[in-house]
Structures are given as C-alpha cells and as structure tokens.
Amino acid sequence: MRNLFLSALVATFACAGCKHGPKAPSNVIVVGEYGSLTGSEATFGQSTHNGLSMAVAEINGAGGIKGKKVQLVNYDDQGKTSEVGTAVTRLIAEDNALAVIGEVASSLSIAGGQICQQQGVPMISPSSTNPKVTETGDYIFRVCFIDPFQGYVMARFATNPKDKGGLGLKRVAILVDQRQAYSQGLAQYFAEALKKLGGQVVATESYQGGDQDFSAQLTRIRDVKPEAIYLPGYYTDVANIAKQARGLGLTAPLLGGDGWESVQEIGGAAVQGAYFSNHYSADEKRPEVQHFVDRYTKQFGKSPDSMAALGYDAMMLLKNAIERAHEGPLPAWRTSVRDALAQTKDFQGVTGKISMDKDRNATKPAVVLEIVDKHTVTAATIPPQ
Amino acid sequence: MADFLTFLFKGISVGSLYALIALGYTMVYGILQFINFAHSDVFALGAFFSWRFAVAYHLMHPTPIQAAGLLLLSMAACALTGLLIEWLAYRPLRQAPRLNVLITAIGVSLFLENAGQLVWGKSVVQFPTMTEHSIVLGGVHIRLVEVVAVGAAFALMLGLQWLVYRTKIGRGMRAVSVDHNIAGLMGVPVDQIISLTFVIGSALAGAGGLLVGLTYGQIKQPADASWIIYGLKAFVAAVIGGIGNLPGAMLGGLLLGIAEQFVAGYVSTTFRDAIAFALLIVILLVRPSGILGKNVVEKV
Incomplete structure (x- = not known):
C-alpha cells in the first residue's frame, strides 16, 4: 500500500516535470x-x-x-x-x-x-x-x-550656496534604515561627500524598516538642532517619519534619495518643501x-x-x-x-x-526634485562627477 | 527634561494601545484558560474595518465626533467578528482538550490574515488623518492625535472596569472565571457570558485598530509582521501584569510601552525590543505570576 502511494507520488512529480520541462526555442x-x-x-x-x-x-x-x-x-x-x-x-x-x-x-x-x-x-x-x-x-x-554618485548629488545640493542653486547648509542629521542595504549605503556615501564638501554630520540615528514609532530617534535628532535631516529610506517609512518629525516640532528641511519616489502622494503637509535626488524629471x-x-x-x-x-x-x-x-x-x-x-x-x-x-x-546625470503639493518640480540637475 | 517628558508621554501613548489589546488576551485567558492567538488579527481587522467605513462615508479627515462614530462602527464590526469566531471555532471545542483549542486559535489567526489579504490586498493603506497639529507644553511637543488616542484608550479601559466590577454581567464574568461549573450551577448563563467576553475583548481590539491607524497615518496589510508584533507585545504585557487580571493587563501595557521608549531614547533603538523584553524577564523571575497576579498553586 505504501509503495503504491509512493509510486503515485513519483508519477505526479514526473508528470509535473514533463509539463514544465525545458522547451526548445x-x-x-x-x-x-x-x-x-x-x-x-x-x-x-x-x-x-x-x-x-x-x-x-x-x-x-x-x-x-x-x-x-x-x-x-x-x-x-x-x-x-x-x-x-x-x-x-x-x-x-x-x-x-x-x-x-x-x-x-x-x-x-x-x-x-x-x-x-x-x-x-x-x-x-x-x-x-x-x-x-x-x-x-x-x-x-x-x-x-549608483549610490556613491547619488549621495554626492544631495551633499552637493545641500552645501552649495543659495545663490548657486543649493541650500547653503552645513549641519545635517541622518536617519537610516538599518535593514536595507540601499539605505545604509546611501547614508554612508552622503556622509562622506558631505564631509568633503565642508559640511558636518551632527547625528546618525537608525531604525528598522517597518517600524512605526520614530520618536526616540527624532527627539535625539532634535536635541542637536540640525539644519537639515537626510532620510535615505523608502517612501512609506519616510512619510511616517516626516509626520512624526513635524509633530515633535522639527522644522528642518528633509532631504532624501530616489527611494522617496511617490512620497509626495502620501506624505501630506509634512513633506512639503522636502528635496530628493532622482533619476529623471517628467518636466524635462x-x-x-x-x-x-x-x-x-x-x-x-x-x-x-x-x-x-x-x-x-x-x-x-x-x-x-x-x-x-x-x-x-x-x-x-x-x-x-x-x-x-x-x-x-x-x-x-x-x-x-x-x-x-x-x-x-x-x-x-541626476536631478534634485522639490515636493510641491502632490507633485515634484526640478530644483537642480547635477552632472556625473 | 523635555526629552524625558517626551519619552514618557510617547511611552504612555504606545503603552495604552498595548493595554487595550492586552485586555482581550487576559479576559479570554481568565475565563477559558487559553490564549486566543486570533486576537491580534481581530485588532488588524479593526484597523481595516475603520478604514473601509471612513472611505465609504467619506470621512478621510474626520472631526472628533465623526472619529467617535468610526470608533463605534469599528468596535461593532470587530465585536461581531469576535462573536462569530467564538461561535464557529471555539464553542464546538468547549469539552475538547485545551491544546485542540490552542491549535484552532492558530488556524483562525492564519485564516483571518489570509482572508484579510485577499479582500484588502497587500499594499500599505493610507489611513484617515484627524489632525496634524501638535500642542507644546513647556518645550514638549505632543501630537494632538496621540492625546486623543490616549484619552479614548483610557476612557475605554475605565468603561471596562465599570462593566466588570459594577454590573451584573461583570459579576457573571468574574464568577465564570473562578469556576464555570459552579457558576453554571448557580444559574449563570456560562455560554452567553463566554460569548460576551469575546465580544467585549474584540470590540476593544477594534478600537485599538482605529487608534493605531489614526496615530501613525498608515496601516500595513493584515498579514504584516507589525500586527503580530503588536499582538505579541500585548500578550507579554498581559503576562507581566498577571494574566487573567484586568488592572494587571493595563499596568503591564503601560509599563512595557514606557520601558521601550526609555530604552530607545536613552540606550539604543536597535536593541529596544531586546532590552525591554529582558527587563520583563527579570520582572517575571521576581514575580512569576506577574505584578498583580495571584500566586496560585495548581494541583496535579
């Protein structure tokens, strides 16, 4: 009986094999x-x-x-x-x-x-x-x-003086998603580029993608009074972080990377005036x-x-x-x-x-986009290094 | 000082949600001595029900009164879900060994998660926003929506206290939790009381679902790990406070929430859960039956 069952099982798999086996071009x-x-x-x-x-x-x-x-x-x-x-x-x-x-x-x-x-x-x-x-x-x-370039783009945009189309900032805090290779890499390249361009990373905090509560990290960031906050994460977390940051009275501009794509649709008032680097702009x-x-x-x-x-x-x-x-x-x-x-x-x-x-x-090249309402507008274009 | 108060308030805010869910675990355990694994899923459904109601009635920016209406709708929908779960899955197993009921609870939990995924999809949902304002008290910024959520959670918990300790139904529930057989012999309608316990616990979970959605502005799909983690923490909170004990569940929830925030704020966000849970293990080593639990020796 048991053998019968086994052979039936084998037959089933063998058949499954015929059906999906390699086909000729x-x-x-x-x-x-x-x-x-x-x-x-x-x-x-x-x-x-x-x-x-x-x-x-x-x-x-x-x-x-x-x-x-x-x-x-x-x-x-x-x-x-x-x-x-x-x-x-x-x-x-x-x-x-x-x-x-x-x-x-x-x-x-x-x-x-x-x-x-x-x-x-x-x-x-x-x-x-x-x-x-x-x-x-x-x-x-x-x-x-790749991210070394993307990190450089945002560091460049943040440190460039205002009359040259940048934000003219020096002191930036970073909040990184330690579960994502993307986020960790981007944070590191941004920090390196920022230092080279004369800026300073005043705080580095981390979260785990999917966390819902960021108040501890944001409170510590608030204590060092950064001029901007760099959030190299994905848009669902970023929208959540932005809301909680504004709720805690953090008014510094938010900066991010291409993982922000579509944050403008869900972030509401909290992400207005935020900037992120991206691959292209639809208004080109x-x-x-x-x-x-x-x-x-x-x-x-x-x-x-x-x-x-x-x-x-x-x-x-x-x-x-x-x-x-x-x-x-x-x-x-x-x-x-x-x-x-x-x-x-x-x-x-x-x-x-x-x-x-x-x-x-x-x-x-890369572009830097600014969030205005539920749309983005090009704030700068930065050529390859 | 401002940081300390921020962490403390945030701890109370998160903790009151844990407490609300912990009550559901503890009530069922108190009466049936089993852990209702499906409870965290009812909580997730509560969030989705209230989102669907908000969409259906165009309440994506509800006023406080409309939000209260959503709260009642969500509680009612979850209460009905809880009633059905008890009636279909647990009641037929009333005389079966406790292990069978436990396995059934896991089955119900998986069923709800997958059914939820099937109905509402697997994407992140944007929840209604009540207000994005904050109030500032002595340098402490507090989001208004969290104040409302904490207020609602405490009101519900007080309501439950009143129900359990001041009404006839509550007396019935307490009687059944001491001994069903004798309570039955005394004329307490045991089956109805058990159903009612599920109804109340699920309604509280439904309220928790709405409040968590309002607080964070987005909810993940019903089978997402974040719901399970909420459930797990609420369950731990119930154990810390002394499972089966209502004030214990509330105390445990608040303690866990506050401990987490202080660990995250002053020690490390990476080890938030690890350290918070380690603290709780210490509490259980000192008081094995939980902070407010009674030390009952079970005879074999």
Missing part, C-alpha cells in the same frame, strides 16, 4: 520580471511593471525583435527576500527566460542577482542603486546611477522624455515616475542588446546577450544617455 523571446507588485514598496514594482509592459507593447507593435515577439513573464516577490528566490528560479527554470529584469530594492536585486549569476542568465536591475548589486557578477547590469524638455510621458499618461492616467521610466529604459536597452547578440540555443544565447549588454554605449534612453562602464553600471 520557439518564436517568442521570454523576458522575466520579478518585482514588488504588492507590499510596502508596491508602487515601485507597479510603476516599473507599467514602464516595462509599455516598452514590450511598443516592441511587439513594431514587429518584435528580429521577427520574434517578446513575452513578458512576471512574478510578484511582495518585497520579500524569501520570495525573490522562488520567483527568479521559476523564471529561469520553468519559463526559460532569456534575460531577467528586476528589482527596485537593492537587497532584493542582490538576492535575485546571485541566482541569475549562478545560472548564467543576464539580469538588468532598472533602479537598484547600491554598488553591491552589480558586484554580484558579470551577468548583472543596471540602467541607473527632451523629445524622448516628452514622447514617453505623453504615451504613459494616456495609457495609465498618471504621469510616469522614475521607476516607470527606468523600467522602460531597461527593456529598451535589453532589446538593443538582443538585436546585437547571436541567436542560438539558450545558454549560448544568454551569454551572447550578456556580451552585447556589456558593450552598450551612448544608448539614448528616457532617463538620459546610457553607457555601461566596466563595472556594468550606467553613468548619467
């Missing part, structure tokens, strides 16, 4: 996507997905890549490291993705990147800015700038940007944020690389796409002109 190109479609950073994943699917629709509308349609397969990782492993493994083993696009959060891109690197699958992170992401290995790329006049903003707004009914623009750029950059790569059986084809990606030079994207440097990071 057909007339579609499968591109995998993993992202936080739900969870605390849900708007990041959703925007990225919108940008990506718009790019895929455009590519297929124009006849695909070398006559093959692109099929985007995506899995939700809920913003959890534990879910990333499952999602990426499924994309590679079950769906036979040629390349993988994901994630926004650096910790998750690092987790997914390790699997892609092991399996020899090229991965592009649209918007993870922590340097460690591409250090994972030579199959991992990104289309955004370049035709690529205006063209993209128009179509996106028409399709999704809202203006595209940076995550959407970077998602779009990631897919277009991948298309460009697949066109230059040699088609073949999957492992060789993947390697060829990787080589083509590494050779990318002066690719005209929505978020600027992208070239891959030797560490597979994109070099490009």
Whole structure:
C-alpha cells in the first residue's frame, strides 16, 4: 500500500516535470520580471511593471525583435527576500527566460542577482542603486546611477550656496534604515561627500524598516538642532517619519534619495518643501522624455515616475542588446546577450544617455526634485562627477 | 527634561494601545484558560474595518465626533467578528482538550490574515488623518492625535472596569472565571457570558485598530509582521501584569510601552525590543505570576 502511494507520488512529480520541462526555442523571446507588485514598496514594482509592459507593447507593435515577439513573464516577490528566490528560479527554470529584469530594492536585486549569476542568465536591475548589486557578477547590469554618485548629488545640493542653486547648509542629521542595504549605503556615501564638501554630520540615528514609532530617534535628532535631516529610506517609512518629525516640532528641511519616489502622494503637509535626488524629471524638455510621458499618461492616467521610466529604459536597452547578440540555443544565447549588454554605449534612453562602464553600471546625470503639493518640480540637475 | 517628558508621554501613548489589546488576551485567558492567538488579527481587522467605513462615508479627515462614530462602527464590526469566531471555532471545542483549542486559535489567526489579504490586498493603506497639529507644553511637543488616542484608550479601559466590577454581567464574568461549573450551577448563563467576553475583548481590539491607524497615518496589510508584533507585545504585557487580571493587563501595557521608549531614547533603538523584553524577564523571575497576579498553586 505504501509503495503504491509512493509510486503515485513519483508519477505526479514526473508528470509535473514533463509539463514544465525545458522547451526548445520557439518564436517568442521570454523576458522575466520579478518585482514588488504588492507590499510596502508596491508602487515601485507597479510603476516599473507599467514602464516595462509599455516598452514590450511598443516592441511587439513594431514587429518584435528580429521577427520574434517578446513575452513578458512576471512574478510578484511582495518585497520579500524569501520570495525573490522562488520567483527568479521559476523564471529561469520553468519559463526559460532569456534575460531577467528586476528589482527596485537593492537587497532584493542582490538576492535575485546571485541566482541569475549562478545560472548564467543576464539580469538588468532598472533602479537598484547600491554598488553591491552589480558586484554580484558579470551577468548583472543596471540602467541607473549608483549610490556613491547619488549621495554626492544631495551633499552637493545641500552645501552649495543659495545663490548657486543649493541650500547653503552645513549641519545635517541622518536617519537610516538599518535593514536595507540601499539605505545604509546611501547614508554612508552622503556622509562622506558631505564631509568633503565642508559640511558636518551632527547625528546618525537608525531604525528598522517597518517600524512605526520614530520618536526616540527624532527627539535625539532634535536635541542637536540640525539644519537639515537626510532620510535615505523608502517612501512609506519616510512619510511616517516626516509626520512624526513635524509633530515633535522639527522644522528642518528633509532631504532624501530616489527611494522617496511617490512620497509626495502620501506624505501630506509634512513633506512639503522636502528635496530628493532622482533619476529623471517628467518636466524635462527632451523629445524622448516628452514622447514617453505623453504615451504613459494616456495609457495609465498618471504621469510616469522614475521607476516607470527606468523600467522602460531597461527593456529598451535589453532589446538593443538582443538585436546585437547571436541567436542560438539558450545558454549560448544568454551569454551572447550578456556580451552585447556589456558593450552598450551612448544608448539614448528616457532617463538620459546610457553607457555601461566596466563595472556594468550606467553613468548619467541626476536631478534634485522639490515636493510641491502632490507633485515634484526640478530644483537642480547635477552632472556625473 | 523635555526629552524625558517626551519619552514618557510617547511611552504612555504606545503603552495604552498595548493595554487595550492586552485586555482581550487576559479576559479570554481568565475565563477559558487559553490564549486566543486570533486576537491580534481581530485588532488588524479593526484597523481595516475603520478604514473601509471612513472611505465609504467619506470621512478621510474626520472631526472628533465623526472619529467617535468610526470608533463605534469599528468596535461593532470587530465585536461581531469576535462573536462569530467564538461561535464557529471555539464553542464546538468547549469539552475538547485545551491544546485542540490552542491549535484552532492558530488556524483562525492564519485564516483571518489570509482572508484579510485577499479582500484588502497587500499594499500599505493610507489611513484617515484627524489632525496634524501638535500642542507644546513647556518645550514638549505632543501630537494632538496621540492625546486623543490616549484619552479614548483610557476612557475605554475605565468603561471596562465599570462593566466588570459594577454590573451584573461583570459579576457573571468574574464568577465564570473562578469556576464555570459552579457558576453554571448557580444559574449563570456560562455560554452567553463566554460569548460576551469575546465580544467585549474584540470590540476593544477594534478600537485599538482605529487608534493605531489614526496615530501613525498608515496601516500595513493584515498579514504584516507589525500586527503580530503588536499582538505579541500585548500578550507579554498581559503576562507581566498577571494574566487573567484586568488592572494587571493595563499596568503591564503601560509599563512595557514606557520601558521601550526609555530604552530607545536613552540606550539604543536597535536593541529596544531586546532590552525591554529582558527587563520583563527579570520582572517575571521576581514575580512569576506577574505584578498583580495571584500566586496560585495548581494541583496535579
């Protein structure tokens, strides 16, 4: 009886194997996507997905890549490291993705990147800015700038005198999310750049992403009377911190990074007049940007944020690389796409002109945005160092 | 001094929420001697119910009276949930071993979390905002909404005291907690009293859900760890105060809240929970049955 049960079990798994086993290359190109479609950073994943699917629709509308349609397969990782492993493994083993696009959060891109690197699958992170992401290995790329540059951008903006478009500040307190590689890295690079530019970090406090109460940290920050507070975290926490900071009578301006994207929609009065560094600004006049903003707004009914623009750029950059790569059986084809990606030079994207440097990071300028009502306006543009 | 008072008030604010939830744990334990693991989920549902009511009645910026209305609605909805849970999941197991009920409670908890996720999704929800003003007292900034929340929590706790110690229903509840069988023989409607205990405990959790949402302005999805941690801390607060003891649960909640804030403020935010919990272990070493708990020797 027990043997019967066991053999039935084996049969079930064997069958499951036939159904999802490796398929021969057909007339579609499968591109995998993993992202936080739900969870605390849900708007990041959703925007990225919108940008990506718009790019895929455009590519297929124009006849695909070398006559093959692109099929985007995506899995939700809920913003959890534990879910990333499952999602990426499924994309590679079950769906036979040629390349993988994901994630926004650096910790998750690092987790997914390790699997892609092991399996020899090229991965592009649209918007993870922590340097460690591409250090994972030579199959991992990104289309955004990295945090050492982003930290420098905000330090530069904060210390620049007012007549040169900056804030003219010296004393800054930092409140960092110690659970996120992104936040820790950005805090460190910001602090280093600030010191070099003549500023001073007057306090460094930390919290754990998802905490609800920040009054102890904010009270200590209030005691040192900073001229500004740097919050290199993600928008749900930042909105909460901003409200509690204002409630405790902290009036210093708030500064942040690209993790703030969409904080203007939920932060209310507390985030008015706050500044954050970002990848692009929807009010830029370049035709690529205006063209993209128009179509996106028409399709999704809202203006595209940076995550959407970077998602779009990631897919277009991948298309460009697949066109230059040699088609073949999957492992060789993947390697060829990787080589083509590494050779990318002066690719005209929505978020600027992208070239891959030797560490597979994109070099490009950054903008500083100011929050006004529920929108952002460009306060400064800072070129690559 | 200003810092000290800020931490103290914040401790009372967080602690009164713990206390409100701790009451639900302690009441059920007092009567049925089991830990209702689903209680923290009822608390999470309370936050979501009040958010849905606020959306339905366009009360995203409620006045104090409208907020009170939301509070009542949320309490009513949670009370009904508590009643259903007791009726469907726990009552059929009244004669079963305590372990079976405990496992069922875990099942109910998982069911509620996943059902909540299914209905309301997994994203962070923006909660109604009452006011973003603060009051300043001698250099101490206090957010008005937290003052309101603390006031509401204390009012509810006082109401519960009155109910348990001054009314006939309360006398019934106390009688059942001493011994159901004898209470039954004396003409106390045991089943109704047990249902009522769930109704009251869940209504308090519902109030807690609304207050936590108002305080922080956003709520995480029903299966998020933050709800479980709230529940865990409230449960610990109930144990510290002496489980089964109502004033003990309130005292335990406030103590835990204040200890946490002082540790975070003066020692380290990283080890806030670790140090706060270590303090509590010390309390339990000195008084194993909790601060206000009676030392009862169980006969085997």
